[in-house]
Amino acid sequence: MIGRMAQSSGAELALLLLGGFHSMVDEVNAELAKRGHAGVRPVHEFALRAVDAGADTASELGRRLSVTKQAAAQTIAALEEFGYVDREPDPSDARRKRVRVTPRGHELMAIGGALFDDVRSRWATRIGPAQLETLEAHLAQLTEHRSFTADDLQD
Amino acid sequence: MIGRMAQSSGAELALLLLGGFHSMVDEVNAELAKRGHAGVRPVHEFALRAVDAGADTASELGRRLSVTKQAAAQTIAALEEFGYVDREPDPSDARRKRVRVTPRGHELMAIGGALFDDVRSRWATRIGPAQLETLEAHLAQLTEHRSFTADDLQD
DNA sequence: AGGGGATGGACAAGTAACTTGTCTATATGG
């Protein structure tokens, strides 16, 4: 997704953002495959981090990632198949199954996180650490008000 | 895709970039639907711009978008069905079918471009026009070297 | 206490945007 877009700097900006994301993810994924975590898709990495950060049920994970609980359940099933999470009944609520990150899952998070940080620090070298931090701060500001997307999932 | 990621500022940056993209696209798409272009998916918009910018065959479009020619052909088929492009045989090469943006296609580009520009200028107001331009320049710098992704499609 | 709505999860089917693989037709360069 490069190429001259012409006539819309807004559309170009959108492509720049997507391009930046892909740029990072492609690189991290290629390295992960070489290090014994082949078959891991970007979404798995991010979902695993969300689980570890406390989204320990399918419904909650769905809310955090702004997807349906069914989509989240499918992601969890994939993570479980790879051995990155396991599930156990919640003793205090028989409806819930609590998802937990396994040691192998934490290993993936550690490696993946380090790889993402590598890319980020290479970027910091290219444009300067202060500039990168400013860029991140601005992006955070521009996207923070968009939590509404999670709210209109009444599922 | 919001939520605390913890332990990896690199992963957070990736999510910020993706979040920014989605933020723009969701908004533009919602408005487009209200203005007589329902069913248009983000990818259609961007593909249409690439066609207009000169990627007038499926293979060439695939190269520009860094996807296979088959994927590009499917996108073109969808655009044709909606009436945004038409195709005619290339008189100088019987293998090729030249894709052209129709008036309705140009209308979509104009509306979509204006909507993207709206979002962008709202962002400019939020963080300041100079800051936004700096952000764009940095993103361009960080993603420019990634044209290699198109090259390893030997298809 | 018990009934009703909200919530969590499972199962099924459908969709969008890709991919690989295979095939044919046409072009082109040594």
Next chain:
DNA sequence: CCATATAGACAAGTTACTTGTCCATCCCCT
């Protein structure tokens, strides 16, 4: 003039979702 590259069509498979439906469990209200 033939080997190779390229354009496109067709088929099937994959990923990451979606809707829709169903049931079990929880929790609040009267």
